[in-house]
Amino acid sequence: xxxxxxGRNAVVTGAGRGIGRAIAIGLAEEGANVVVCDIGGAVDxxxxxxxxxxxxxxxxxxxxxxxxxxxxxxxxxxxxEASVKACVDNFGRIDILCNIAGIDKPKMIWNMTEQEWxxxxxxxxxxxxxxxxxxxxxxxxxxxxxIINTTSEAWLGGVTHLNYGAAKGGIVTxxxxxxxxxxxxxxxxxxxxxxxxxxxxxxxxxxxxxxKRVEKGLMDASVLxxxxxxxxxxxxxxxxxxxxxxxxxxxxxxxxxxxxxxxIARYSKPEPVTTAENASEGPWNMDMIKAAFTPxxxxxxxxNPAPPAPPKPEVKK
Amino acid sequence: xxxxxxGRNAVVTGAGSGIGKAVSLSxxxxxxxxxxxDLGGGIDGKGASTSPADQTVSECKALGVQAxxxxxxxxxxxxxxxxxKTCVEKFGRIDILVNVAGIxRAKMLWNLSEEDWDIVISVHLKGxxxxxxxxxxxxxxxxxxxIVNxxxxxxxGTVGHCNYGAAKGGIASxxxxxxxxxxxxxxxxxxxxxxxxxxxxxxxxxLAGYKKRVESGLWTKERYDEVTHVAGPDYLAAIPxxxxxxxxxxxxxxxxxxAGAFFSYWAPAKESAIxxxxxDNYGPWSVDEVEKCMxxxxxxxxNPAPPEKEKK
Numbered sequence: 001x002x003x004x005x006x007g008r009n010a011v012v013t014g015a016g017r018g019i020g021r022a023i024a025i026g027l028a029e030e031g032a033n034v035v036v037c038d039i040g041g042a043v044d045x046x047x048x049x050x051x052x053x054x055x056x057x058x059x060x061x062x063x064x065x066x067x068x069x070x071x072x073x074x075x076x077x078x079x080x081e082a083s084v085k086a087c088v089d090n091f092g093r094i095d096i097l098c099n100i101a102g103i104d105k106p107k108m109i110w111n112m113t114e115q116e117w118x119x120x121x122x123x124x125x126x127x128x129x130x131x132x133x134x135x136x137x138x139x140x141x142x143x144x145x146x147i148i149n150t151t152s153e154a155w156l157g158g159v160t161h162l163n164y165g166a167a168k169g170g171i172v173t174x175x176x177x178x179x180x181x182x183x184x185x186x187x188x189x190x191x192x193x194x195x196x197x198x199x200x201x202x203x204x205x206x207x208x209x210x211x212k213r214v215e216k217g218l219m220d221a222s223v224l225x226x227x228x229x230x231x232x233x234x235x236x237x238x239x240x241x242x243x244x245x246x247x248x249x250x251x252x253x254x255x256x257x258x259x260x261x262x263x264i265a266r267y268s269k270p271e272p273v274t275t276a277e278n279a280s281e282g283p284w285n286m287d288m289i290k291a292a293f294t295p296x297x298x299x300x301x302x303x304n305p306a307p308p309a310p311p312k313p314e315v316k317k
Numbered sequence: 318x319x320x321x322x323x324g325r326n327a328v329v330t331g332a333g334s335g336i337g338k339a340v341s342l343s344x345x346x347x348x349x350x351x352x353x354x355d356l357g358g359g360i361d362g363k364g365a366s367t368s369p370a371d372q373t374v375s376e377c378k379a380l381g382v383q384a385x386x387x388x389x390x391x392x393x394x395x396x397x398x399x400x401x402k403t404c405v406e407k408f409g410r411i412d413i414l415v416n417v418a419g420i421x422r423a424k425m426l427w428n429l430s431e432e433d434w435d436i437v438i439s440v441h442l443k444g445x446x447x448x449x450x451x452x453x454x455x456x457x458x459x460x461x462x463x464i465v466n467x468x469x470x471x472x473x474g475t476v477g478h479c480n481y482g483a484a485k486g487g488i489a490s491x492x493x494x495x496x497x498x499x500x501x502x503x504x505x506x507x508x509x510x511x512x513x514x515x516x517x518x519x520x521x522x523x524l525a526g527y528k529k530r531v532e533s534g535l536w537t538k539e540r541y542d543e544v545t546h547v548a549g550p551d552y553l554a555a556i557p558x559x560x561x562x563x564x565x566x567x568x569x570x571x572x573x574x575x576a577g578a579f580f581s582y583w584a585p586a587k588e589s590a591i592x593x594x595x596x597d598n599y600g601p602w603s604v605d606e607v608e609k610c611m612x613x614x615x616x617x618x619x620n621p622a623p624p625e626k627e628k629k
Contacts, residue, residue, distance in 0.1 A: 275579050
């Protein structure tokens with residue numbers, strides 16, 4: 001295998017299964033030593049098991065690199081600190097950090113419990129902060145570092161995952177802000193937005209729904225074909241993360257990449273696209289604002305993602 | 318005075334000062350009854366006082382509407398529930414929710430304590446979740462609601478506030494998700510991204526920091542003038558007020574830059590450069606293949622913070 005990361009040391013969270021596992025092994029294949037962090041819980045964050053992390057450690061070692069496991073909870077600051085320290089103490093320094101650990105507790109907002117919010121935001125967003133916070137001082141000191149976070153298309157909207165989407169949006173901003181703060185010290189911070197078949201995403205019902213829509217002519221057949229090409233093992237795109245972790249990616253900083261088996265896309269940042277000016281000397285008033293809120297002015301190009309449902313016809317009794 | 322919100326009932330968080338107070342008064346001017354929520358703490362989230370919320374209540378009442386104060390912390394799930402319930406119990410229902418409460422603990426990432434992270438995320442992001450979570454069932458039931466959240470340009474990256482920025486990024490995504498989930502029930506969720514002179518943005522410490530940037534050459538004098546030439550929040554308060562009105566029924570899931578001099582619609586991030594492989598003929602990506610497609614993907618990209626040159 002390659003040697004693009006020879007001598008580099010990496011911490012990968014959520015490395016016991018799915019995308020984290022694929023990336024941990026992808027980095028090891030390129031010569032990096034890996035700290036494999038995984039609590040070994042279920043998709044909903046419950047439970048714990050050392051086996052997933054231990055197995056990935058064994059697989060990494062097969063590629064001739066050093067590897068060790070960490071079983072802590074990424075949402076706990078002290079556990080994150082211990083994992084970063086394990087990398088520095090055992091391998092000498094920390095060069096690469098991949099934040100992949102995540103859980104899902106889907107609910108509509110009106111049914112979501114406080115705990116479902118806290119846990120999902122805790123694992124994704126605070127977990128990402130915890131590791132970045134603990135790794136940043138080492139990376140700044142050595143003037144080298146590669147941080148790769150994981151977001152999701154849920155970042156841009158969706159239903160039943162408001163907790164997950166909000167955490168992923170927070171991670172995107174943490175990526176943008178981290179890039180600005182750490183870039184001068186030779187550290188890059190980027191994020192991947194992956195599509196792959198994992199235990200979190202593997203849902204036969206979703207495919208069935210797409211098949212039905214294609215059959216009814218509501219969806220183009222290419223959507224299904226793309227889905228089948230993309231819902232594959234995440235090892236297909238593990239090397240996108242490996243590239244971002246390499247010396248060659250020194251100037252790629254603060255970017256979010258859609259990563260799939262067949263596509264890489266770069267996301268733009270949100271930006272103001274239409275503007276209305278207040279020509280008066282005083283504050284905005286409602287009439288001035290209403291005049292600007294027309295489809296040809298401030299709302300040019302905007303499509304309502306969920307317009308009000310038309311009232312149901314009254315049933316005659 | 319006007320009556321575009323006559324008979325509507327609103328909960329406004331952070332209503333004791335700054336943007337929250339200006340929005341409360343603006344809603345009241347249009348006839349809405351107000352629950353003015355404010356812990357009355359400092360910019361850093363420390364301390365508490367009932368007088369800011371009480372003051373806003375008096376000023377709202379002077380405009381001829383009903384108003385009542387709530388002094389809990391938005392970061393507390395139960396206190397947020399109490400704010401929403403106060404509105405429903407005192408005024409009959411809740412039509413409008415404006416989330417403005419926020420604090421700041423500015424530090425570089427490597428100096429940020431866990432506490433500085435937690436408290437900023439809790440007040441902004443969890444606070445916004447908390448009130449929406451409690452308002453959503455009422456709004457869904459009555460098939461009407463207007464939610465306006467507050468984010469910041471720190472949402473797209475900032476230096477010295479990664480806790481604040483991440484919270485705001487979370488709120489932007491939460492706004493999108495709430496719009497998707499609640500839209501069909503006649504509930505809209507939008508956010509404003511304000512620029513206004515408040516104690517957080519134009520207090521003496523902040524101004525001193527800006528002056529330092531000019532002195533050290535980081536900023537030009539023009540940049541300083543641009544940043545500090547900002548109107549008070551009363552200049553922009555009509556923007557969230559419009560979003561809270563019936564007229565804005567089809568404005569949902571949007572983020573609006575809001576200032577006295579202008580307002581703008583912020584389009585969400587999108588896939589701006591795409592590299593597709595041959596769908597029928599590929600194996601796993603290799604590092605070399607990824608590297609080869611980078612120049613095309615990075616067209617137009619400017620590194621926000623390139624590595625500093627080695628000091629000699």
